[in-house]
Ligand SMILES: [Zn+2]
């Protein structure tokens with residue numbers, strides 16, 4: 006008869022969320038599938054648009070007056086990452102937050118070996134109505150493995166989302182800016198200086214830029230954005246809005 010400890014360890018072996026094989030590590034993702042994920046290699050430090058090697062800021066971000074932020078993103082918003090994130094947001098399946106949050110946490114842990122860490126993580130807040138409907142905030146779920154890995158506290162009470170905004174994915178460029186304008190509110194005094202905002206997907210960046218502007222206005226001095234994936238913003242003709250970026254992506258495809 007099998008020892009009960011052996012039985013428990015057999016039953017609890019993590020299996021890969023993509024290929025069902027035993028992963029031989031704590032994560033529900035095997036090394037082979039991890040190696041095939043669409044990692045975003047070189048990208049704009051602000052809006053996370055893919056860039057040619059050696060460039061840090063895209064032309065669009067150089068020419069505008071957005072607040073100074075440093076953005077870290079791990080993946081392109083492409084299969085199979087998009088499905089994990091969609092399941093996380095709309096199908097109560099939190100496994101994506103755990104796996105992708107741990108991968109992002111590992112990446113950030115290496116990045117902050119030589120740099121000062123933010124004092125606090127602020128998960129992108131949801132409006133109360135959306136939170137009640139979904140039952141959880143996906144950005145908080147993503148933040149938890151990161152906070153544990155980097156040993157940084159999470160604050161979910163300091164920032165409130167006042168406007169129950171329309172999902173940005175349904176709007177054009179101008180509507181997106183208007184949609185998130187004055188969407189957030191600081192509760193009481195704001196005593197943090199170096200802050201990390203965690204969000205699931207960055208597209209145009211309007212939402213994180215709006216929150217960053219508010220945090221700078223109340224005393225933050227350094228803001229970082231930590232995000233799972235970069236989704237490219239497409240207009241109604243399904244063309245990437247930034248022509249420079251569209252040209253670069255076309256060259257990549259060839
Ligand atoms: Zn696998």
Ligand SMILES: [Zn+2]
Nearest residue numbers: 049052063066
């Ligand atoms: Zn940019």
